[in-house]
Amino acid sequence: MARAETAAIDKRRLILDAAVRVFARQGFHTCRVSDIADEAGVAYGLVYHYFSSKDEILDTLFLERWNVMLAAIAEADASQLQARDKLRAIAGFIIDSYRHDPELMKVIIVEVTRAANTFGRTHLATIRDAYAQIAGIVARAQAEGVFRTEITPEFAALAFYGAVEQVLTGWIFDSVPVDDEELERSKTLIVETICRGLEL
Amino acid sequence: MARAETAAIDKRRLILDAAVRVFARQGFHTCRVSDIADEAGVAYGLVYHYFSSKDEILDTLFLERWNVMLAAIAEADASQLQARDKLRAIAGFIIDSYRHDPELMKVIIVEVTRAANTFGRTHLATIRDAYAQIAGIVARAQAEGVFRTEITPEFAALAFYGAVEQVLTGWIFDSVPVDDEELERSKTLIVETICRGLEL
DNA sequence: GCCGACTGACTGACCGGTCAATCGATCAAA
DNA sequence: TTTGATCGATTGACCGGTCAGTCAGTCGGC
Structure with missing residues (x-):
């Protein structure tokens, strides 16, 4: 048995x-x-x-991974880190996910996250949970006076996530594979580019 | 006749x-x-x-519009504006394109630009032309000492375009339509968020 | 009466999903 | 220990619907 x-x-x-x-x-x-x-x-x-269907296979793959990511974001959010370092942790998690299993990340991004007409539609609410949590981090940082308030938290979250995903998409369709060093450097680059625009 | x-x-x-x-x-x-x-x-x-095929219809729609955008980017690039204002012009052009014809922009983004496995693959080179031109603007600004050099131009271009596209995608799948005022505000928000991270 | 715009019924390939049949592990009765 | 009943795992041929693309033919301007 x-x-x-x-x-x-x-x-x-x-x-x-x-x-x-x-x-x-x-x-x-x-x-x-x-x-x-x-x-x-x-x-x-x-x-x-x-x-039960071809769709259910993709749904399963997506939800398995996305839930892990939502947990990672929640953990970063609950931590005692500075807002900048929370965002760094999130960008780091996503990039490490790519390092660990690029094929899975390709499928999730290409077929779900960016496939807004098919699976992205189905999972829109789940996907937006991630944006909302990131927006929450930004909002709290603004309340604490660490981030300036000109930029709405929701907008900041979109810009942050959009930048990360675009960079991943670049790698996904690059003919040349990315080495670990560039992966690490990108974490810093993303945080440097986006957070600097958000901080006071 | x-x-x-x-x-x-x-x-x-x-x-x-x-x-x-x-x-x-x-x-x-x-x-x-x-x-x-x-x-x-x-x-x-x-x-x-x-x-000649269903595909060719989408190809035509995409190329028609994307070439206009490439021309707009080239025009901004050739202008005497500050780097920040060049980027503002580009973000402005894309957002105005959405205002002018949201359905067409939806199709281009959802079915081509973000559909990396199907049409995005076919037009990858054309799409990347846009990134490359934006990267060129950043590189020149760096050479002039307006932007700092820690962030590579290519990376900056991805982050910039990624942020714009993500914001558009948010609108595209929002149930509530966006008013003109928010469209205008977003242009500033994008430039504020990204350029501030790039400037010295 | 020629030529090219225009029509729409038809076809052939493709593919998701079904299902009837087989396999094989387990276990209780003989 | 052997037998055979049971039941979930496994197989793959097949079905039915869908649709991109074809083509034989009509229409109308010049």
Whole structure:
């Protein structure tokens, strides 16, 4: 029983991991469910044993990762760091996520976050949770007199997240892979560029 | 002859304009070519008389508009303005484009610029022309000692464009329409946020 | 009567999802 | 220990709907 249970969980995971590779390579709309099954080394029908639709696979991948990110943002927010360092932690988390699993980040950004007409629409509220939390950090920094109040928190959050995502998108479609050093440098660059505009 | 020619050009334009509305409403992948023909009040086959494929319609819409934007950026670049005001002009142009035709901007951003796996891929080089030109403005400002050199021009361009696009995306999917005043305020906000981080 | 704009029914490929059948682990009864 | 009943995991052929693109033909100006 334990053996079978583990095997079952593994197969589900196997399909999810295969889907990441296939979505990253071919894109969600362009790939066929059979491509995922083939990549996972699994029969076509098994995909539908674990997931009710092709969409549900992408939903699962997105929510798994986005919830981790929301938790990371909440943790940064709850910490005793300076506002600038909270934002640095968030940018750092996103960039480290890319370092750790670029294919997954590509899928999430390209197929969900930036695919506002399809999955982005479905998950709009969840995506906006992240913006709202970042806006909260900015608002608190403004109340404490660390950030100036000319720029609305919501706007600051969009600009901050937009800058991070655009940089990631640049990497995602670069032919040359990025080295760790540039990843690290970018964390500082983002915070330097955006926070300096927000601080007093 | 002149009559017929004009009529022909009109029909082509009619189809393009209808396509903007349909793409904005339903999304490129979700709509059918017949939807475009119906919206334009034209026979299905006529769409294929003027365009060789569904893709070509979107390509045309994108290139038409993007080339105008590239020209606007080049004009700002060539002007005698301060770097900050050049960037302001660019942000202003993009925001005014949205004001003038929000549906077209929605289509371009959602279906091309942010659709990195489909049309974004095809037009990647064209899209990056814009980033490169913005980077050029930043680089010149750095050489003149107006902007600090810690941040690479390429990075600054991504952050700038990313912030603008993210703000537009926010409007595009907001249920509440944006009033002119907020549009104007946003131009200043973007420049204030980003340029302040770039200036010495 | 020629030429090009225009029409819209049709087709062929494609693909998401279904389902009937098989496999194999487990366990209780013989 | 063997048998066979049970049930979830697994398989992949197949179905049905959708739609981009074709094409044979009509219409109308010159």
